[in-house]
Amino acid sequence: MPYCSMFASLLGNLCSPPEDVSHGRTRFSSYFYQSVIEYSCWDNYALIGAPTRVCQANGHWSGIAPVCIQSRCGNVARILHGEVIHIEGITPVDTVEFRCHRGYHLLGNASVLCGTDGSWGQMPSCNQVSCQIPLHDSPLVLTFTNGTMMADVREYGCDEGYTIQGNEMIACGEDGYWSGPVPSCNPVACQDFPVIENMVHQPDSVSFGMMIHLLCTEGYYIEGAEALTCGSDGAWEEPLPSCTPVSCGPVPKVSNATTNSSQNFSFGDDFSFVCDEGFSLNGEGRLRCISNGTWYPSPPTCEPVSCGRPQAVPRAELTFAGTEYKNRATIICQEGYNVHGPSVLECSANREWIPFVGYGETDTPVCDPVSCGQPPIVENSIHQELKNYTYLEQFTYQCQEGFSLKGDDVLSCSSAGTWHPVPPSCQRISCGNIPVVSFAMAEGDGTLFGDIVKYTCLGGYQLQGGDTLMCSSSGVWYPPEVGVSPNCIPVSCGSPPVIENSEAASEVFSYNQTYNYKCLYGYVMDGNALIKCGSTGNWSAELPECTPVSCGLPHEVPNSKVFVTGTNLHSTANYTCQRGHRLSGQRTVSCLEDGSWQPLHQNVILCLVEPQI
Template sequence: MSGEKFTFGSTVRYSCSGDRQLIGDSSLTCQLNGHWSGPLPHCSGDSTGTCGDPGTPAHCTREAGNFKVRSKVRFTCAVGHTLYGSAERICFPNGTWSGRQPFCKPVQCGNPATPAHGRISRVDGTTFSHSIVYSCMEGYFLTGAPTRQCLANSTWSGSAPNCTMITCGDPGIPANGLRFGDDVMVGQNVTFMCQPGYVIIGGDTAVTRTCTNNGSWSGTMPVCQVHSYITKLKVQRFRQHELLEIVMMRDICDLFIDLDDVPHGYEGGKQCWFGGGEWCSGNEKKAYPDCDCVLTTPTVVTCPTPPPIPNGLLEGSVLEWGTSVSYSCLAGYELSFPAVLTCTGNGTWSGDLPQCLPKFCGDPGMPAKGRREGRSFIFKSEVVFSCSTPYMLVGSTTRMCQEDGTWSGSQPRCIEPTRTTCENPGTPEHGFMNYTTGFKVGSIVDFQCQQGHLLQGSTTRLCLPDLTWTGIQPSCIPHSCKQPRSPANADVVGLDLPSYGYTLVYTCQPGYFLSGGSEHRVCRSDGSWTGKVPVCR
């Protein structure tokens, strides 16, 4: 091919090497609609009675013995891909192939459902093998699988999770205390005070606790203790051993006692009985031959240490009546539900015990002409790939499910050992590809869509030394919105988001960062877009 420009009006010319004959137009011109003036020509076979190698499209396998006249080649797409074009081609006597060259396009799963009070927090595409991650809005927790994967049958795995409002459970009431407020939702408060005759340890008249986002109450449960009485009236007669005992009592039974203020048999505090069974009244002083003081310490209800859970951590160290504890998980694990345990008045914990489950990375796929060992796809699991003879594996031989729920390394592929260039990534339907430098290592191809279509996937792709392409193969989706200018070195995904509308979400490719523009753009009613074109540098 000769000609280096691919702009409107430019012409490229084709010729064949050796004795091959060019079949088709020898020159093509770039038209105003972004298409070339005719189909791509090809060269005939090396000798009479043969056709040239028809090639193997990306994500496709080919069955063929030779390329002689009347021989057939059959094309089959990899799992999760649909074949467009001719599945079978026959070599004609004139050295050409019947039909048109096929290509394999990954199946499209479309827009996944978004749960009420939830959102899609991460998405790497909506075509086969790509996955999405759900999260809940503040004040809600997620129940169900947080990730879903696009399957080969064009459906999303599993079902959309639910977002349930976080509640903190019954905060309890302290012994000899009062509680004001019964709302246990996130952000709501309850206030505690003590019954008459009791005060909060620490001097506060009231304590307020708030239901937090992790389903536990802020602060700690207050403790109510017996009020300290002011002593006024002196006991004039006592025995020596009684004096020592009285002084040790300090608050109620002291050298000075206002007997009017000391309830007889006060529960949970200090009790005093005076000989003769009489109490002093007013400022009258009476001498008693006997005085006995007995200290009774109030019993604090505590619960035993909650049981540990495998791969989990206990949050909270106060184990008294009315207090709550919660659990968290080690890296690579997630709670089956956000459990909160509350210590009850009978010394037991209320609430259910959660589990810490390993994160799920999803099926890592299987390369064509390859094999995979390992069937577990959870945290710390490993899968090992190999290729059938004589194919050579490029990409990661071993991949491990990581603590963030993604696979380490890169997706492997099996290629022919004689290959020195990347495969043709294919031109998206209703789009076109600019590949001025070909498909050699270091080459960059860029994609655009026809009018009335929006590009989803990678705007540019780079051929790496392992003969794989960076990014995600793009597709062109019909839409009424105008095609915004496509930034280089970016991946784009389109989603119909509730309360927003059709939204394009941009992510810079590895090695690049967003240095300007908008990370997401929403289609307006007039077909224009909010925000500015993102810049990845």
């Protein structure tokens, strides 16, 4: 058997694709033998026929294809005591809505859906409205009721001592709820408790049947009831209590003290003790009657006064026999000190050492140093702030400017009230010899601080700086005005006058200096070349002149002719011999700066007769 025929016999023939189902869907995996196809309808459609088909060996699907038709639910059933208020239709997903008649409430869903199976969903029912019986507790009392159905009512009241809060009557509504909440009963509130001095109460506000507890403040006790009950009319029971202060009786007795009182004292009263003279209070002198009927603190005692050891006085010795009341102490100052204030003290009743009558004023005793008064005045010294100096204090002298101290500059105040050693003196400072200024004369002969020397320059010299020197406080001479010491410098003639055709001088010349003129090249001096600077700043003598060099006519040479270009510097003269003569020497000569022809002064020019051949 061929291979393909064998494979076909094993698998069978393939089925053709199934036809589509209107308003439905198919599901299958293959077209092979024994493959299954499943059918289903859209929502709101019902399947008519088999839901599956199988591929057979003959290549056909089993059975016939089902169909999908739209569902219908039929007429809507009525409900007792209710009615339909809206209906969309009788096909799937259509709805119908119900409501109950007044006095009835719906049990179930108000809206019912048409199912895909063609039937309506669960229908609701209408039950008569009733209200649940509300609960209440005493002191609330139900005074009337006619039931719990719609429009039935319930009336309430309160027991004695209570007032109703809310509506006294409530009615059952068509929604099954009472028209309001059950009222409540509040106890009657008592009047504010009256204010009683020194009394407090708890709690602050009280109502019928409650008790208020009363308590007196510290130091007081209650007379009457400690608790009161609020009545049904909101009033307090009579009589009201009061608070009375605690008594401490009379003050305790204290020896050596005056009480001056035998009366009884109450809480808050106080009393102060005063000891007799010569006794001091030991403890708290002021007692107070406290809340428990006792005195606080413990009573004091009056002890004999003791002043203790007298306070030490600097630079003094104290002598005393005792430290009790009326004992005395004597003060003796050290050398160089005198007592100021009382020299004898007495122990007083107030525990203090006080001046003994007849031994000084009431000031505190001190040992003041002996006074030497003001230091001696030294002439020409600096007058410092003068005051009275005391024992061991020192004073330092300083001389005024321009004066030097001779002797000890420090004096001390002695224990006898005198100054030691002898005061110094202030003497004028010397600047030494009068300074010598060259080419000047000095006027003045003093050489001490403040002396002045004036200087005058000699002839041919002039003053530079100030003309005076003063002796300074430092012992040196200094210029007091312009700040520059006098100096005599030679008079200046300035630069020499310029002469035409001469060398110009750039430097400046002073008294007694000379200048020698030099003519320029090609010029010669006419006059005295040397001039001198005089004492008045003028140049002496007449000025020379520089004239051009002239060589005159050159020397005549026999048997020659001379041709001259001029007679000034660098002019030339050319010699030519006559026929039959020959030149011996230099043919051309030049005019030199010394006014001579060269080389005539060195060589002789001759025109010699030529020899005959």
